[in-house]
Amino acid sequence: MSRVIALSGGIGGAKLALGLSHVLSPEDLLIVANTGDDCEHLGLSISPDIDTLTYTLAGLDNQVLGWGRRDESWAFMETLEALGGETWFRLGDRDLALHVERTRRLGAGETLSVVTQRFAGRLGVQATLLPMSDDPVRTRILTPGGWLDFQHWFVREQCRPAVLDIAFHGADRARPNAALLEALDARPRAIIICPSNPLISIEPILAVPGIREAISRCGAPVLAVSPILGREAVKGPTARMLADLGENPSAAAVARRYGKLLTHYVMEPGDDATGIEVRVHRAQTLMRTLEEKVALARAILSYL
Numbered sequence: 220m221s222r223v224i225a226l227s228g229g230i231g232g233a234k235l236a237l238g239l240s241h242v243l244s245p246e247d248l249l250i251v252a253n254t255g256d257d258c259e260h261l262g263l264s265i266s267p268d269i270d271t272l273t274y275t276l277a278g279l280d281n282q283v284l285g286w287g288r289r290d291e292s293w294a295f296m297e298t299l300e301a302l303g304g305e306t307w308f309r310l311g312d313r314d315l316a317l318h319v320e321r322t323r324r325l326g327a328g329e330t331l332s333v334v335t336q337r338f339a340g341r342l343g344v345q346a347t348l349l350p351m352s353d354d355p356v357r358t359r360i361l362t363p364g365g366w367l368d369f370q371h372w373f374v375r376e377q378c379r380p381a382v383l384d385i386a387f388h389g390a391d392r393a394r395p396n397a398a399l400l401e402a403l404d405a406r407p408r409a410i411i412i413c414p415s416n417p418l419i420s421i422e423p424i425l426a427v428p429g430i431r432e433a434i435s436r437c438g439a440p441v442l443a444v445s446p447i448l449g450r451e452a453v454k455g456p457t458a459r460m461l462a463d464l465g466e467n468p469s470a471a472a473v474a475r476r477y478g479k480l481l482t483h484y485v486m487e488p489g490d491d492a493t494g495i496e497v498r499v500h501r502a503q504t505l506m507r508t509l510e511e512k513v514a515l516a517r518a519i520l521s522y523l
């Protein structure tokens with residue numbers, strides 16, 4: 220069986236990636252992570268979506284917080300706060316070790332792909348996990364007060380400022396991950412666009428020159444799962460951002476954004492599919508338990 224390639228952001232995408240990892244053998248699954256959310260903070264190179272995927276696939280995700288690593292402690296943050304340091308971006312002690320070691324390795328000349336695969340492997344992830352590019356791409360958000368770096372808007376400002384525009388700084392110069400292009404050229408079984416935020420998790424991947432074209436060219440079915448149920452996102456600002464940008468938040472609005480790239484779309488039974496021009500499949504897309512993640516992954520593979 221040839222490979223399934225999954226494009227993913229963080230939390231929503233990682234749920235389906237985990238389901239897929241339970242129904243495909245490791246060599247049949249390639250997961251490509253968005254790096255538009257990456258940032259440099261306190262001198263550290265931080266890759267939130269790669270880390271969410273790594274922790275989720277390794278069974279190390281923090282299910283209480285919904286982000287970060289499980290069994291976390293916070294001595295570093297408490298000490299930083301006591302010293303009057305910058306504490307709006309929270310880094311747990313265990314998580315911190317990963318950022319320190321990634322920063323050291325990148326500084327020594329390793330690529331983000333090599334570092335990502337090494338950490339995933341060390342923590343027990345079997346599927347291949349790769350960044351969309353080894354070159355920096357940084358999402359920026361235009362607000363009424365001007366442009367903000369993504370994490371400043373998302374974490375520091377808690378998504379409060381209205382979104383007037385979104386830019387992927389560096390995307391035009393970024394080279395697509397070579398292993399991804401190779402996998403796309405090797406007749407993959409399918410491309411799956413996980414139920415991630417289209418605006419800030421999937422579109423940065425598609426903005427890297429060559430990736431969208433290689434997906435279209437590869438001839439495999441391209442299936443997306445809606446991150447919008449009814450008129451709401453399960454978590455996070457997806458619906459709000461679509462509305463700020465003048466769209467009516469819905470599953471159909473997300474399908475429209477992907478346009479001709481798609482051949483299949485998966486959405487909740489009750490949601491309106493008017494105007495969607497690809498094959499629509501109805502399934503429970505809400506993934507609360509491992510069983511629900513695996514069930515959706517199985518259903519998707521049966522459509523392909």
Ligand code: GDP
Nearest residue numbers: 228229230231232415416420446452453457506
């Ligand atoms: P982020 O990078 O951490 O924001 O993560 P993603 O972009 O991957 O995920 C955010 C999106 O995931 C939101 O639009 C959510 O609606 C969606 N999402 C989260 N959980 C689920 C779920 O169980 N089912 C579906 N269909 N979407 C989900």
